Amino acid sequence: MTVSQTITSKELFERSKKVSPGGVHSPVRSFRSVGGNPVFFKSAQGAVLTDVEGKSYLDYCLSFGPLILGHRDPEIEEVVKQTVETAWSFGAAEPYSLELAEWIVSKIPWVEKIRFVNSGTEAVMSALRVAKAATGRDKILKFDGCYHGHLDALLVKAGSGLAGESSSDSAGIGSEMIRNTLVLPLDNENLVEELFSKEGKNIAAVIIEPLPANYGLLVQRKEFLQKLASVAKKHGALLIFDEVISGFRMGLTGMSGMLGIEPDLVTYGKIIGGGFPVGAYAGKAEFLDLVAPQGPVYQAGTLSANPFGMRAGLATLKKCERDNVYASLEEKTLQLTQGLLSIFRKYDVESEWACTTQGSLFWFHRKSASPIRTVDSIPNGHKEAFAKVFHLLLGEGVYLAPSGYEVGFLSLAHTSEIIAQTLEKAEASFKKA
Ligand SMILES: *Cc1c(COP(=O)(O)O)cnc(C)c1O
Numbered sequence: 214m215t216v217s218q219t220i221t222s223k224e225l226f227e228r229s230k231k232v233s234p235g236g237v238h239s240p241v242r243s244f245r246s247v248g249g250n251p252v253f254f255k256s257a258q259g260a261v262l263t264d265v266e267g268k269s270y271l272d273y274c275l276s277f278g279p280l281i282l283g284h285r286d287p288e289i290e291e292v293v294k295q296t297v298e299t300a301w302s303f304g305a306a307e308p309y310s311l312e313l314a315e316w317i318v319s320k321i322p323w324v325e326k327i328r329f330v331n332s333g334t335e336a337v338m339s340a341l342r343v344a345k346a347a348t349g350r351d352k353i354l355k356f357d358g359c360y361h362g363h364l365d366a367l368l369v370k371a372g373s374g375l376a377g378e379s380s381s382d383s384a385g386i387g388s389e390m391i392r393n394t395l396v397l398p399l400d401n402e403n404l405v406e407e408l409f410s411k412e413g414k415n416i417a418a419v420i421i422e423p424l425p426a427n428y429g430l431l432v433q434r435k436e437f438l439q440k441l442a443s444v445a446k447k448h449g450a451l452l453i454f455d456e457v458i459s460g461f462r463m464g465l466t467g468m469s470g471m472l473g474i475e476p477d478l479v480t481y482g483k484i485i486g487g488g489f490p491v492g493a494y495a496g497k498a499e500f501l502d503l504v505a506p507q508g509p510v511y512q513a514g515t516l517s518a519n520p521f522g523m524r525a526g527l528a529t530l531k532k533c534e535r536d537n538v539y540a541s542l543e544e545k546t547l548q549l550t551q552g553l554l555s556i557f558r559k560y561d562v563e564s565e566w567a568c569t570t571q572g573s574l575f576w577f578h579r580k581s582a583s584p585i586r587t588v589d590s591i592p593n594g595h596k597e598a599f600a601k602v603f604h605l606l607l608g609e610g611v612y613l614a615p616s617g618y619e620v621g622f623l624s625l626a627h628t629s630e631i632i633a634q635t636l637e638k639a640e641a642s643f644k645k646a
Pocket of ligand 1 (some may be wrong): 320333337361362422427455456457458492
């Protein structure tokens with residue numbers, strides 16, 4: 214589509230609503246959480262997005278995480294161009310996925326084998342299937358406040374009754390789909406032990422984001438995650454770390470490396486495709502060898518290990534390693550968030566702001582007396598307070614993810630100059646308001 218200079222986001226949204234549900238292809242993009250019309254973007258470079266009306270924005274959403282080097286990093290773009298000229302898809306064995314697999318296996322000691330799929334959702338779905346096959350059990354334990362993609366079995370939240378009970382988090386999910394999913398709140402070892410003492414022999418796996426980053430940023434205590442690992446092990450359940458966001462963002466070995474906890478299976482996505490659709494599940498060979506054609510667990514994909522994702526992903530990961538991006542990303546994140554916080558506090562008299570950060574992830578929220586580790590401890594009025602800040606920043610050309618429950622991301626393209634510009638824009642916007 215060629216986008217003419219005169220078209221507006223509003224016009225495109227009206228048209229889009231006629232042909233797609235809610236006018237979008239993934240719900241949060243609709244701006245429903247913050248109100249107003251979604252911006253339609255036409256291009257991006259580095260830290261900057263450009264909308265169809267020609268206005269530019271400094272991007273702190275970054276496609277929800279994959280773009281750790283920013284948009285169209287020149288080195289990755291070169292690899293993508295080479296891929297255009299080599300092959301777009303094989304549907305056959307090729308060396309590009311092998312190279313990415315070998316690289317990942319070489320970095321993470323307990324990852325012995327990996328299978329590539331097309332999304333994080335698919336990775337989680339497949340990992341659960343493997344866990345059920347490996348244990349011969351049917352139940353899965355998950356935690357409220359963790360997101361694992363939109364597979365039926367995990368679109369489930371805590372029920373109103375007993376601890377562990379669940380109810381569906383979406384229409385269209387039959388009770389038979391969720392009967393085997395148990396749900397607990399985060400940050401509570403006692404509930405985990407109680408549930409395992411009752412249900413342990415039926416639980417195939419416990420799945421958790423070791424850094425929950427899809428319902429705000431609910432940083433967990435290491436002791437909680439260690440306890441989870443030991444209780445699962447004691448009862449013969451597999452531990453699955455969903456590192457679709459945290460993998461290769463919290464350093465090259467992800468949260469599991471930072472915590473020193475080895476899960477049985479891990480899921481990846483986002484960064485490992487360098488901005489192209491990808492997912493992966495990985496772990497110890499004894500589990501991955503259960504997957505077809507080696508083993509009895511069926512899992513397949515027409516476009517799996519597509520060369521764009523494989524080659525862009527490997528180039529991205531190698532660059533992260535070569536340039537040791539993590540320390541500088543963390544430093545920039547603190548520059549940004551501390552700068553923004555002092556501006557928020559200076560001008561926004563209604564609510565006292567705080568920010569939780571972890572590496573290059575950040576999440577603004579209202580101040581709370583203790584660290585926010587569970588869904589229930591998110592301060593009241595968060596959504597509305599965030600919506601106000603979101604629109605103030607958007608007006609001056611700073612783009613945050615359009616929901617108070619999404620985290621913000623930084624990339625290598627977010628230089629000190631970009632951060633200084635961001636703070637200037639924020640100050641200008643708050644001053645006017
Ligand atoms: C994004 C995400 C997913 C889902 O990945 P998709 O590629 O969107 O299907 C699953 N788990 C976590 C932790 C994620 O952040």
